Amino acid sequence: MKISHIIAIVVIGIxxxxxxxxxxxxxxxxxxxxxxxxxxDGDDAKVHVVGKLKKSSQGQIEGxxxxxxxxxxxxxxxxxxxxxxxxxxxxxxxxxxxxxxSEQVVVIGSMKKGVFVCDKILMKCPSKYQETEIKA
Numbered sequence: 001m002k003i004s005h006i007i008a009i010v011v012i013g014i015x016x017x018x019x020x021x022x023x024x025x026x027x028x029x030x031x032x033x034x035x036x037x038x039x040x041d042g043d044d045a046k047v048h049v050v051g052k053l054k055k056s057s058q059g060q061i062e063g064x065x066x067x068x069x070x071x072x073x074x075x076x077x078x079x080x081x082x083x084x085x086x087x088x089x090x091x092x093x094x095x096x097x098x099x100x101x102s103e104q105v106v107v108i109g110s111m112k113k114g115v116f117v118c119d120k121i122l123m124k125c126p127s128k129y130q131e132t133e134i135k136a
Contacts, residue, residue: 039111
């Protein structure tokens, strides 16, 4: 066998190893029910949960707790997932800017004792995606 063939086989082997290890770190999109099942099974893998903020009939967010004077790194809110299940979500960081304006929220984290503790919050704000007229 030529040395170039051996090098090519080694490079392909390394590429396959990298792909397999990164695929194992990818988290999946689940509902709160599935995240709770993962917690009960002892799996603390990070997952994505997509949902909407629980709002009152006046459009006010319900269940939001953020008191920066007491603890600036504690933010709590309620999220309604795709199955209309409501869970408390805790974010151990400051409240994201324009959180109240978000239309849809993706939280990344895991369930701990029935509460979803997230490491990251991704928001979809409606103002960013609305078409606006440009007047000349």
